[in-house]
Amino acid sequence: MQIRLQTFTVNKRFALTISRGTTAKTTNLFVRLEHDGIEGWGEASPFSIGETPQTTEALARSLQRVMPLLAPYHPLERDKVDRLLKDSQVPSAARSAIDMAMHDWLGHASGVPLWHLWGLNRENIVPTSVTIGISTPAAAQERVKNWLGMSSEIQSLKVKLGSPAGIAADQAMLQEVMETAPHIKKVSIDANGGWNLKDAVMMSYWLAEQGIDYIEQPLAKGNEDDLQKLYAVSPLPIFVDESCFTSADIPGLVDRCHGINIKLNKCGGLTEATKMIHAAKTFGLGVMFGCYSDSTLMNTALAQLAPLADHLDLDSHLNLLDDPFEGALFQNGRVVPNNNPGLGVALRAKDAAT
CATH class of the missing domain: 3.30.390.10 (Enolase-like, N-terminal domain)
Structure with missing residues (x-):
């Protein structure tokens, strides 16, 4: 080849x-x-x-x-x-x-498309969250409005916290987000390792009071011992991202998290992603899919396995001005792979012509 x-x-x-x-x-x-x-x-x-x-x-x-x-x-x-x-x-x-x-x-x-080759049912795909980055409360409000203006079908928000300004800034920003979109019932938090153990414990209780679904990567990679302490007291489910690269990491995380975030760049591809899904489910862990600064090509690839995920965060391509690819469809807040063979991805007309 x-x-x-x-x-x-x-x-x-x-x-x-x-x-x-x-x-x-x-x-x-x-x-x-x-x-x-x-x-x-x-x-x-x-x-x-x-x-x-x-x-x-x-x-x-x-x-x-x-x-x-x-x-x-x-x-x-x-x-x-x-x-x-x-x-x-x-x-x-x-x-x-x-x-x-x-x-x-x-x-x-x-x-045939990969989802069909694997015998998966696209009706089982859950809505994807769309991401609100760390910012001032006013800027976060505008970002929520921008997302909702792009599509009235959005059903889930992921809010990035772990602000260098501290948890008071995190709380003020999240409250503004929640007030701006009261009809959105599913809101999750990703701290990207931005908290220490004390703040993470405090925030887990406060976030539970706000009706948050789960917390992703509250502590930085390398602090898995503290993660176990947080896991023991947190009223909210904890998902790990940076702490889990491949299926080999999963057994050591079973007693300190409720689920894992799978990203293709991080794990090494669809083959390893499939292994991670089966390993996580064997241990009773939840599965979510995430992305970096990925185009439609990569998010469509991971969407082929989306019927097996409990949570999805495949929104990076929705925030691009110049995505050269077209593939998965955005339907009812869900990223749904199409009926075309393989990944079902093509170059957009302007890019195919260059």
Whole structure:
């Protein structure tokens, strides 16, 4: 199989601020895999957790290094390819792009969408949340209005907290959000590791009083011992994101969280995402899907597995000014994969012509 790489830059309609910083645009990688005249597509977007950021440049270098090694393989040899990529120390986001492209190739070769190939029921897909970044209360109010102005079908909000200004600022912002959208009954919180244990305990009780559904990553990665202490007293379910990369991490988190957040860049692709889903459910944990600065291509890929998720946070493509792809549909607040083969993703007309 032959691999081609292309970079593309996506700009957000509204910059997103979390506890670790602000993002207004990213440059992502578009991976095109060709074999027997059939193409499969994948995407990698940069992200940073811990000491080794997965930058666009690092992802591109790693793929260019292994592209000649991938030539002898067939797109159906996912296990062999995954072992080669891991042995070659290819970062997870780059592995995910290759894995995604191999799945897309399989769907095109079979002539059916992946959700259908896996026997999944799209009616089981829950609404996706849309994200409100850290800001002033007034700016948060405007962001909620912008989302609701884009679609009256929005049913769920995810609010980023963990403000450097402290939990009083978090509380003021959330109250403004709740007052601006009183008809939205499902609201979750993502602190992105921005709290210490004392503040997290205090906020868990206060957030429960506000009717919040669950808290995501209240403590920073590396503080899993404190996470266990929070888990023991929190009145709200706790989901982990940065603390859980792959299925291998799940057994060690069973006694300190209620669920996990799966992201393709982070875990290494649809193959590993499937393993994580089954592992989490085996241990009685909830499953949510999330995203970074991903386009329609990547969010459509993860949406293929969306019938298996309890919560969805696949809204990054909805906040892009210049998404080059079209794929999953936004229906009744849900991100729903279409009936086209593979991932069901195509280039928008203006991008296909360039």
